[in-house]
Amino acid sequence: MSARNPGMNLDLEWVSKVRVNTQAVLKRAQQIQGQKLPKKQWQAAWLLKAVTCIDLTTLAGDDTPPSRPVRHDRLKEMDMHDKGVTTGAVCVYPSRVADAVKTLKAANSSLPVASVATGFPAGQTPLETRLQEVRLAVADGATEIDIVINRTLAITGQWEAMYDEIRQFREACGDAHMKTILAIGELGTFTNVYKASLVSMMAGSDFIKTSTGKESVNATYPVAIVMVRAIRDYFLCTGQKVGFKPAGGIRTAQESLVWLTLIKEELGNDWLSPLLFRLGASSLLADIERQIYHHVTGRYAAYHELPMA
Numbered sequence: 001m002s003a004r005n006p007g008m009n010l011d012l013e014w015v016s017k018v019r020v021n022t023q024a025v026l027k028r029a030q031q032i033q034g035q036k037l038p039k040k041q042w043q044a045a046w047l048l049k050a051v052t053c054i055d056l057t058t059l060a061g062d063d064t065p066p067s068r069p070v071r072h073d074r075l076k077e078m079d080m081h082d083k084g085v086t087t088g089a090v091c092v093y094p095s096r097v098a099d100a101v102k103t104l105k106a107a108n109s110s111l112p113v114a115s116v117a118t119g120f121p122a123g124q125t126p127l128e129t130r131l132q133e134v135r136l137a138v139a140d141g142a143t144e145i146d147i148v149i150n151r152t153l154a155i156t157g158q159w160e161a162m163y164d165e166i167r168q169f170r171e172a173c174g175d176a177h178m179k180t181i182l183a184i185g186e187l188g189t190f191t192n193v194y195k196a197s198l199v200s201m202m203a204g205s206d207f208i209k210t211s212t213g214k215e216s217v218n219a220t221y222p223v224a225i226v227m228v229r230a231i232r233d234y235f236l237c238t239g240q241k242v243g244f245k246p247a248g249g250i251r252t253a254q255e256s257l258v259w260l261t262l263i264k265e266e267l268g269n270d271w272l273s274p275l276l277f278r279l280g281a282s283s284l285l286a287d288i289e290r291q292i293y294h295h296v297t298g299r300y301a302a303y304h305e306l307p308m309a
């Protein structure tokens with residue numbers, strides 16, 4: 001992870017001045033989606049980049065210790081075994097952190113373990129419970145914590161209270177990097193999304209993340225434009241680079257190319273790194289691997305032939 005964002009005092013004047021032009025956002029999102037995507041070897045290179053930015057997520061009620069196999073033999077077949085290509089992290093529920101850490105250690109892997117916490121996905125547990133969840137996940141070895149914001153506070157404009165909660169989560173994280181999930185599908189307006197992004201960054205978030213993947217609307221390109229513009233403005237004002245993580249419903253290699261394009265166009269090459277960009281996805285890797293497999297062999301692999309199928 002990159003240098004951490006220390007945050008700043010809550011600047012309510014800045015927050016209150018925020019206005020988002022919906023039509024301009026929608027137009028920009030359409031432009032991004034209309035861009036030509038890289039082909040052939042350039043596409044393969046971009047897809048490998050996308051792999052390195054994935055937070056490989058398993059957030060199911062039936063998660064068990066061995067549900068994250070890493071098939072080294074398939075990587076070797078595709079000549080990727082010695083290229084250092086891994087996902088950015090694996091992301092699990094707090095109760096699975098210890099298993100994930102143990103499994104990765106046994107595999108001699110230094111892949112970070114991220115954990116959702118703070119009553120994911122709804123965030124509707126008492127503050128002390130949410131704080132304790134963060135501390136326990138860190139104690140079990142999570143080095144990245146994905147917290148959820150209290151949507152009630154964001155929707156009702158209680159920015160000071162939201163800032164205070166996130167500050168406490170940041171303290172509970174200790175050295176673990178904190179990604180703050182806005183659950184944009186529940187925030188109502190683009191203006192609210194921008195304000196929630198800003199307050200989260202002021203409170204010291206290392207990343208801001210669109211969604212839990214459990215809302216009815218998750219990562220969309222227009223909302224991403226709003227969030228990355230907030231990241232850009234925060235950088236211009238403070239000099240701090242905050243990361244961005246779209247999550248929820250991102251399933252295809254093609255989509256990952258559009259996300260990389262959006263980041264390159266809106267934030268620049270510095271953000272095209274797992275240090276500042278992650279794709280939260282449970283099933284994207286399988287499709288990317290299929291496309292890379294096709295690039296290497298000229299034929300499509302069946303899903304059962306690939307590790308994440």
Ligand SMILES: O=C[C@H](O)COP(=O)(O)O
Nearest residue numbers: 213247248249280281282
């Ligand atoms: O943070 C990651 C999301 O929960 C993953 O959502 P997904 O299962 O739709 O890929």
